[in-house]
Amino acid sequence: MPARAELSPFGLLVTPAAGEDVSDLAPALLARWVGQHRLVVLRGFRAVSPDCLADCARAFGPLLRWEFGEVYDITGVDPVLFHWDGPFVEQTPSYLLFHCPAAPSAGWAMTFCDTTRLLASLSRAELRRWASVTVTYLGGYGDCVCTAPLVDIHPITGRRILRFQEPHDPGSFTIPLLLEFAGSPDAAALVADIRDRLYDPRFGITHRWQDGDFVLVDNHAVLHRRDALGAATPPPLHRVHIL
Numbered sequence: 001m002p003a004r005a006e007l008s009p010f011g012l013l014v015t016p017a018a019g020e021d022v023s024d025l026a027p028a029l030l031a032r033w034v035g036q037h038r039l040v041v042l043r044g045f046r047a048v049s050p051d052c053l054a055d056c057a058r059a060f061g062p063l064l065r066w067e068f069g070e071v072y073d074i075t076g077v078d079p080v081l082f083h084w085d086g087p088f089v090e091q092t093p094s095y096l097l098f099h100c101p102a103a104p105s106a107g108w109a110m111t112f113c114d115t116t117r118l119l120a121s122l123s124r125a126e127l128r129r130w131a132s133v134t135v136t137y138l139g140g141y142g143d144c145v146c147t148a149p150l151v152d153i154h155p156i157t158g159r160r161i162l163r164f165q166e167p168h169d170p171g172s173f174t175i176p177l178l179l180e181f182a183g184s185p186d187a188a189a190l191v192a193d194i195r196d197r198l199y200d201p202r203f204g205i206t207h208r209w210q211d212g213d214f215v216l217v218d219n220h221a222v223l224h225r226r227d228a229l230g231a232a233t234p235p236p237l238h239r240v241h242i243l
C-alpha cells in the first residue's frame with residue numbers, strides 16, 4: 001500500500017511501497033483520493049512512456065482524443081495564465097493527468113487553485129453577485145468563442161466551482177484571449193478581485209516538478225497556470241485529458 005500525506009492548503013502526496021508501479025494503483029482508489037483532495041501527486045514511481053501514460057489514464061476513464069492524439073507534450077515555452085482545460089470541447093475533461101519523466105534542471109512549476117476554497121471565502125452578497133455573471137471567451141489556444149457562467153456546479157460533486165480563464169493581453173501574449181462579461185456592471189473591478197483571489201496562497205498550491213512525478217487534477221474544481229520555460233528538448237511534461 002502506498003504512503004499518503006496531505007499537502008497544504010490542499011492535495012495529497014502519494015509515494016509507492018517497494019516495487020509498486022503507478023499502474024498498480026487501483027482506479028477506484030485514485031478516484032476517491034482526487035474526489036477528496038482535488039489534486040493527487042504521485043511521487044517516486046517509475047517514469048513511463050507516453051503510450052503507457054495513456055494506458056494508465058484509460059484505466060481511470062475514457063480519454064479525450066485531440067487531433068494530435070491522446071497525449072500532449074507540454075514544452076512550456078510561453079507562460080500560461082489560470083484556466084481550466086477544454087472550455088471549447090463538447091465535454092469538459094473531468095481530470096487532467098500530467099507526467100514529468102525528467103524535470104528541467106533549472107526547475108519548473110505549475111500552480112493550482114482550488115476554486116471551492118476560493119468561493120467559500122466570498123460573502124453571501126459577493127457570491128450572489130458572482131453567480132449572476134456570465135463570461136464569453138474569445139480567442140485563446142483554440143481560437144474559438146465559448147460562454148460559461150462564472151460560478152458553475154461541479155458535475156460530479158454538486159459543489160460550486162469557479163469557471164474562469166484569465167484574459168491574455170494582446171500586447172503581451174502571442175495568442176490573445178478576450179473576455180466579455182454579462183451581469184457585471186464593473187468588469188474591470190471584478191477581474192481584479194478574481195485575480196487577487198486566484199493568486200491568494202490560501203487557495204493555491206505550487207507544484208515544483210521532480211523527475212517521474214505524476215499529478216492527477218480535478219479539472220472542474222481546480223484552475224491551473226504555469227510559468228514560462230525556455231525551449232526544452234525533450235518535452236518535460238506529458239498530459240492526458242480524462243473524460
Ligand SMILES: [Fe+2]
Pocket residue numbers: 083084085224
Ligand atoms: Fe491547461
